[in-house]
Amino acid sequence: IQRSVAFEGEAEVVVLEDGEEESEYEGLDLSGKIVLTQGDVSRVRELAVEKYGAVGILFDGMRKAPPVRERIDLPDALQYTSFWWRGGEQRCFGFVLSPREGDRLRALIRKQAQDGGEPVRVRAMVDARLYDGSLEVVTALIPGKTEEEIIVVAHLCHPQPSANDNASGVATALEIARALQRLISAGRLAPPRRGIRFLWVPEITGTFAYLAAHETEIPRVIAGVNLDMVGQNQELCGSSFLIERPPAATPSFAPDLMERLREELFDGAPSHTGLGSYPLFRHAVTPFSGGSDHYILSDPSVGVPTPMLIQWPDKFYHTSEDTLDKVDPAMLAHVGSLAATYAYFLAVAGPQETTWLGHEMVTRHKARLGRVLQQAMTEMLTLEDGEKLARLAADLERRVAYLVGRECEALDTLRRLWPEGDALIADLQHEVTIAAEHELDRVRAALVQRVSALGLDALPPVARPEPDEWTTRAGAMIPRRRYPGPASWRDHQHLLSPEERERWRKLVKAREKGGRTLPILAQYWADGERTVLEIADLVEMETGQRDVELLVEHFRLLAKMGLVELD
Known part of the structure; x- marks a missing residue:
């Protein structure tokens, strides 16, 4: 494993399921031993080495890459694996095994245990040192x-x-x-x-x-x-x-x-x-x-x-x-x-290329907008509930306003190519706004017909949900970024308490989608004026996913690490 520290000696091998949860360590004596794992090496080191006294790690995992790779697909390959030292942690050594060799070692350890034999031991030698280096840029x-x-x-x-x-x-x-x-x-x-x-x-x-x-x-x-x-x-x-x-x-x-x-x-x-x-x-x-x-x-x-x-x-x-x-x-x-x-x-x-590109952008925006509106039309014509129709209509108005705003800002960037292109940009932005209103009118007319077909006099008002704890906190929190560039959790998480790191790990792990990407996008939207609630709205517009609790905790912990300030 890259960045392993020096070691020479023998040690017993203890098998872990993946070693990422505290419960796996109950009743295990790891002091002076080596663990065999398929789990996240950083997390295993934190628990097995830092907390329970293991001296090294054998890793026989293989990251899945659906749908083209499962662990069984590359039985003799070695997974790229590394330690990342930040200072103050208990350092260790490790080796990467192929899935086939890992399975062979696991089978040997099981057989020894079943037969009442001696525990399996391995001999390891790492000749390495850590020293100040330089980046080649x-x-x-x-x-x-x-x-x-x-x-x-x-x-x-x-x-x-x-x-x-x-x-x-x-x-x-x-x-x-x-x-x-x-x-x-x-x-x-x-x-x-x-x-x-x-x-x-x-x-x-x-x-x-x-x-x-x-x-x-x-x-x-x-x-x-x-x-x-x-x-x-x-x-x-x-x-x-x-x-x-x-x-x-x-x-x-x-x-x-x-x-x-x-x-x-x-x-x-x-x-x-x-x-x-x-x-x-x-x-x-x-x-x-x-x-x-x-x-x-x-x-x-x-x-x-x-x-x-x-x-x-x-x-x-x-x-x-x-x-x-x-x-x-x-x-x-x-x-x-x-x-x-x-x-x-x-x-x-220059001017000619910028003019062409501006019109290309508007053409593509109209196509994207048309797909959004047609999808809404498809859903609208299948709904038979007035409240759901009203919510769909309100969401569509918000989404179109968001898309138009993004496109107008994108057109503004053409000034980087042609600083004198104000007239062109204004005309294109006007076209984007007018086109969106025209397309929305078409959907609104179809909505009126749908309401009539359902025998409704009008759509009911859209009820606003009562704010929960996370929504309330998000609405009162304005993050201000202290440094340019995205904040790196890996480099600063040692500044958090073990309890805070564990809570964040569980929050991210519990989310099948977006647990790592949504916080990054939220940082991008943080301009020192938006609340976390407004940021959550924008992230939802961008991704279709809303997770206010995750974003509140993300910015709270960034503040504890000194990477943002909270108003």
Whole structure:
């Protein structure tokens, strides 16, 4: 296990189910022993080592990646696993076993226990030391005529082999830089108006480091793209190519541009009549979920809208079988062409390109809005309860207002490309507002007909639910972020009491969806003026999920860690 500390000796092995709950340790004597677990190594270390005296960990787990990977699918692979030392904790060593070797060891331990034999012991030797090091943050620049920049980022870290995660992104960024520079030098592409900055960084920490060292330059960065796991052979890995949009709290022209270029470049093969075309690989667009360098850049407090290009899921993700034979050169070419075109378009964009992009954004917004309204129409025509109809109508009005507001703010960002484009932007924003009202009128008319068909004189008023404890607390809490960039729980949770850490762990674990993503999105919406209740409303608009208790606790604990202030 990465960052293991030095150890040499023998110790008995004790099997845990997963070792994440206190109840598993009742009646166990772990002092001086090694535990075998498939659970979260950080949590197991906290309990087995820190609290109950174990000296090391054997990990034979395999993270599931539905629907392409269960533990049984990679019996001889090793899962990428690491300790993360923050200071003050009880450190230990550990080894990763393949599922097959883990099962063999578990069977041996069971047999010894059943036969009344001696406990199984292992001999371990770790030759390691911890020392002050440095981060390698590599950067290159294709200079522009101005000081403005577009960022192309790919993370360098992860243990070998990690071919797709993320040698594929690193290599693609290198090839983009080489190809663009060659075309510009040969006069086949015009020198860009804005520079194109390439970053190769340790994931997340390297982006924090670069931004901290160049804080005064951040306002000059117009947009970015993150290349992470982009080369998968889809037949082997089970992956789909995804464009992950930036968070809604950072509205921008960037995702619509990337989506349009995808459609332009990914047509692929012609149909049998030659009258149409289709891609020969899977691809889609997904909402923001974070987890890589774009989650820092796209934070509104940083303000660099950065779509991520990624392949997911991946059967071999974070294992010793993420090797070069899983990489598809044709896929690297597809992704490289897309990212290079995106970066160069933004680097040269002026009035003409901005005008085209603005109209493209409005066209796509209308299509998204139309889908939302048609879905509401579908639900409306199936409801036979007046109260549910009234609630649907009220929710739809709120959602359309939210979508129009987000789109108008996204159109505002076109000024980054064309500062004199006020008239264009105003016209497009007016068109968005008028189009939304027109479409809403159509749904309102259908709603009137539905009410009449149900024999109702009118819709009943929508009853407001009585505020509970969490709603009341959320309405009285205004978080103010103290630092730019998303707050890192991992780096600061040691400042909380064990009871607070345990409560938060259980809150997150109890939620099948959104337990980790909703708090990140909530941070993005925290502007120092919104209450947590208003933030919860916006997160619900963005994700369809509402969890006021989770967000109240999130901001309360961030305040205890000194990362936000609460009014």
